[in-house]
Amino acid sequence: MAGKSSKKQAHANVQVLKQLYTISGSVLGLLLLRLLFSSKKRWIWIILFHAPAAGCVYMLEKNGRPTYDSAGHVVREGMDLNQKGLTEWMFDIVYLTLFADSGVVVFNTMKFWYIMLLVPVYLGYKIKGIAGPMLGGMNNAKAPSASSTNSTSAAAKSKRQAKREKNADKTRFKYK
Incomplete structure (x- = not known):
């Protein structure tokens, strides 16, 4: 049973x-057949x-392939290739490339490669989503005035904090 999770991974x-x-081998094979008599450009x-x-x-x-010792035991299972984040984005780039290749194979036009313009747009969207609150939070970090102290502290409380304060006054147990 030892190492079952690493074997599974x-x-x-x-x-x-x-x-x-x-998938990529079959699409690239068809692409090579299509481009066999194409121009060098x-x-x-x-x-x-x-x-x-x-x-x-x-x-x-490089990062996902597991390595085995001579007895066939897992030495390093590699990073999880089913995880979210950068790994998922790399798969998206590969699959977008294969989509463009299949467009070249079926329709014999390079216009399907315009779909790759979505990669920088999507990357910018993700970076804005990650860095936007950090950059926006720095601009709004002004010293509060004395009159607005209560309003900023009330607005700064999360829903969870407000709910805990509301429930703190309730009687939880009734004794007879």
Whole structure:
């Protein structure tokens, strides 16, 4: 039973990587067949557009692939590839690239690569969501005046704090 969670994590990571390589291998194989007789300019653009996805796949492989010793025991299970955050964003970039590739395969147009313009827009949205309250909080951090002390302390209380203060006056137990 020892190390069951690390074995489970290692198996899940291997399955996720296998699925990623199966999907990307089939789409890239079809893309290579489509581009077999294309111009060199199109090849250069395809290679350039695949650089971010290749970097993401490299990072997912490097950090997510489990390592085993000679007896087959898990030495390092790798990071969880099913977690939220940066790992999820890397998968999104890879899947957007594969979507654009499938558009090139089916319709033989490079216009599907415009979808990759959504990546910086989405990144900016996420950064604004994370850094916005921190930057906005610094601008509003003014010294309160004496007249507004009560209003700022009431506004500063969270719903949980207000509820606790409200329930503090209630009698919880009745003795006979």
